[in-house]
Amino acid sequence: MHREWFEPALAQHLDRVAAPEELWERVRNPAGGIKKKRAVHTSVNAACLGACATILLIVWLVVGQRGLRSDDTGEIRAWVKTKAGIDVPLRARPAGVRLTGASVWNGAVGIAYKVGNRDGRLMVSGRRVASGPRVFTWNMDGRTYTLECATPEDLRIACGLCHIG
Numbered sequence: 001m002h003r004e005w006f007e008p009a010l011a012q013h014l015d016r017v018a019a020p021e022e023l024w025e026r027v028r029n030p031a032g033g034i035k036k037k038r039a040v041h042t043s044v045n046a047a048c049l050g051a052c053a054t055i056l057l058i059v060w061l062v063v064g065q066r067g068l069r070s071d072d073t074g075e076i077r078a079w080v081k082t083k084a085g086i087d088v089p090l091r092a093r094p095a096g097v098r099l100t101g102a103s104v105w106n107g108a109v110g111i112a113y114k115v116g117n118r119d120g121r122l123m124v125s126g127r128r129v130a131s132g133p134r135v136f137t138w139n140m141d142g143r144t145y146t147l148e149c150a151t152p153e154d155l156r157i158a159c160g161l162c163h164i165g
Contacts, residue, residue, distance in 0.1 A: 067103040118150035
């Protein structure tokens with residue numbers, strides 16, 4: 001650095017100066033000189049809170065119309081029939097399978113279930129999905145059914161959603 005001009009400039013411009021008189025007034029009376037504008041902040045916070053509540057209500061209503069959480073076979077079957085017009089032939093108590101809910105979107109139905117602690121899904125739609133070791137697809141009554149499981153062994157158990165043994 002150029003100390004020959006830098007240090008003299010700092011020494012000249014960084015001398016002691018007298019404090020402004022209004023500073024001393026604020027030191028003597030700290031609360032008197034500050035005006036709070038809480039009304040503005042409170043109204044902005046209230047508006048943000050109202051907007052968030054409205055968004056949450058809309059999301060809750062939309063999601064509530066698209067999905068059902070239930071383990072009752074009759075309730076899921078009736079809900080799917082009401083929402084999508086599809087009567088999925090679910091058994092009353094499928095062995096080894098626990099239903100967890102259903103959803104409807106774009107004319108397709110998804111029925112969620114668990115085999116043990118592993119998730120699975122029965123999809124009913126008009127489009128064909130490729131089969132594989134953890135996916136089985138078939139057509140019935142003009143609809144495509146797709147059974148998706150976590151393991152190939154779960155496919156045999158998940159067939160109990162609609163079939164005996």
